[in-house]
Amino acid sequence: MHRLTLDQVSRRFGEVAALDGVDLTLVSGEVHALMGENGAGKSTLIRTLAGLDRPDTGRLALDGTPLPAGNPAAMRAAGLRFIHQELHAVRGLSVAENMHLDHPYPRRAGLVDWRALNRAAAAALARLGLTGIDVRAPMTALGPGDQMLVRIASTLIPDAAPGARPAWLYVMDEPTAALTSGESERLFAVIGELVGQGAGILYVSHRMPEVLRLAHRVSVLRDGRNVSSRPLAETGEARIIEEMTGRDLGALFPPRPAARPAGEVVLRVADLAAGPLRGASLELRAGEILGLAGVAGSGRGALLRALIGALPWEAGSAELAGRPLGRGPARAWAEGLAYVPRERRTEGLMLRRPIAENVALPYLARLARLGLFLDHRRQRRLADELGGRVRLKAASVAQACEELSGGNQQKVLFARALAGGPRVLLLDEPTRGVDIGARAELYRLIRGLADTGLAVLMASSDLPELLGLSDRIAVLRDGRLAETVPAEGLTEAALLARFYHDDGAVT
């Protein structure tokens, strides 16, 4: 029986308090769910537990003995293990070898003892009831779900380091994000097995049904504060959501315009099949913000990627202002679509290039004199003008994007999207990793653009954002737009219920 306590842990990044006096107690034999919106401080808390981030103030203790902060080795020796949604499998190595990456290989006469290696791996898997996995198979032959289970099992291999406690506390960060429902079930079974053997779990997720099913205790973080820690019996879905979102949403989101005549249909998509999409259809009108909602993998982002031409189409058609939409990113931009990708660092920005070049990227041909020579001055002017429109805060447009905050980087992408005077704006998670102040500015910007007649299609996993900003919300299920509902008056619980409508995961 172990007990890990956090006592008044605080951590600031500049102006933002990521953690603000957090108290938390994690014990053996219990699944402790940690919930909170994006930016509530969950990842900083995880990084603190992992020893990757050192709190400004506050103490960590194991069974009353203080633990050194900011020391990953000490946290590991204290018996903590971390299971991330992104797996780091080494290609080309077998399952057994992957399981021994952070353990010494068993040896005989100085050489690797392959039989002992495979035996140790198989024994660890068997403890979780995972007898169907061949430890000699290459790790990459397993699906993401089995890879995660293997990762968990690898923590059961005894650690050779002297004085180290066996693993007893597992921190799982959105573990089911990449798993199918079958794989998730196997994970839940393993979690049950671990807890039965006396382990504790810190289960970080925003998936309400999973939390309600697995957790013994639920803690909610909001704006870096631990708002509550209650046994599940004393709380419930409605209460948790209320505690998660407790801020005044009215101030964050600009008001919707008063009722007005519906704009004309700008974008019409029929029976689109691409990636996870299986016959998605929608109509988008000028001046409206249509939210795209659904569980991860439902095809929210894929729909946007298919429209901008980054995902090949298997079937379907799309019309922009009555004309068939061209395929491929170049045609799509030229015809009036503009896209803000989900991963701004990998898919959006040239981080080490100046702001001006990032804004002008899709329009270089238009900025050329004689169709050939780039007009650097016009490029700078364009970036200056658009930077002003999106309220970009930067020293100058010659500044490299990597020096900007997340919110300002996102504004660079908005400036790029707007520079060509688009008809339709495709936004994939437009405020992901953006702090609350910049978020409010982006919301005002998006609403302002819609008011001038732009049509906005916004995919988001952030429920308050979908509810607060959209005019209508389209729910994706099984690769289709299952239903489209007005956002006004909808609650998070009601929206979440629609995500699962068919399989009855939420009642």
Add this chain to the structure above:
Amino acid sequence: MMQMARRFGGLAGMLAVIAFFAINLPETFLTPRNLLNISQQVSMLTVVAATMTVVMVMGDFDLSVGSMASLAGVVAAMLFTRDFSIGAALAASLAVGLAGGLFNGLMVSVVGILPFVATLATLTVFSGLAFLVSDGRTIFGRDIPEAFGAFARGGPVLGSVDERALVLPNLTLVAAVVVLLVWLVLEQTSYGRRLYAIGGNRDAARLAGLPVVGLRLSAFAFTGLGAALAGLMYASRVASANPTQGDGLMLTAIAAVFLGMTLTRDGQPRVLATLAGVVVLGVLDNGLTQMRVDSYVREVLVGAIILFAVGLSALGRRGLRRG
């Protein structure tokens, strides 16, 4: 501060190299004749390195340039032996360079083979072709038209020193034109900025509507063409062609681009910085030869200097990121 040190440290090092030779070779190093001589010695390298910069701004590189230069040289020489006109032979040889470059581009951007693997393979292919075309022989003497060899020896007269004419070599002029062209393309056209965009973030470029596949393809064509031109320059300079004479160009050209990258503010390849890298390598080679340093020792020294400069720059950048 660190950034200043990194940027101007490289420049200071280069000036130090020149100063070192100027002091140790007071009679012969900093003379107009020697400087013009260096400019001709590095002209082939300049052309290859400048066009190599075109693919390196995209984060790619081309290992096949050396054997392409050899191949272009022997193709022209073999056509000379069949009594083709100089113009026709040059055109055919440049066409071979363009085709080889396009083939590299096809493998890298359409098929999707890593540049290292694709151009390593075509290095072998081009080299083999050069032996096939030439039958493994060196083509020289009467087979090479007088005018072809004379081109490299000639050039506009600038004046005279010690009663000998001071000539600006034609090859230097060719190299200067190539550098100017590449500079225009990379720095002043939207085409060039798109190549930089691909180097900055290929996925972002693709999602922003840039035709990434076609751009990469065309950039490799540039490099192939440059390699062929350098091969012709080499053949003209020695008035002969053999199937291995361009082979040394590839490593030195890539080294010159890397040396140049240590000079730019953002660590990007830029053609004028590449030119500075070429000059340093050329000066080193010339100065060390004049000081009668053994050629093997010279290679060790040049390699060490490249490691030192690029290593210093990498350390500086790491310091920058931490700061």
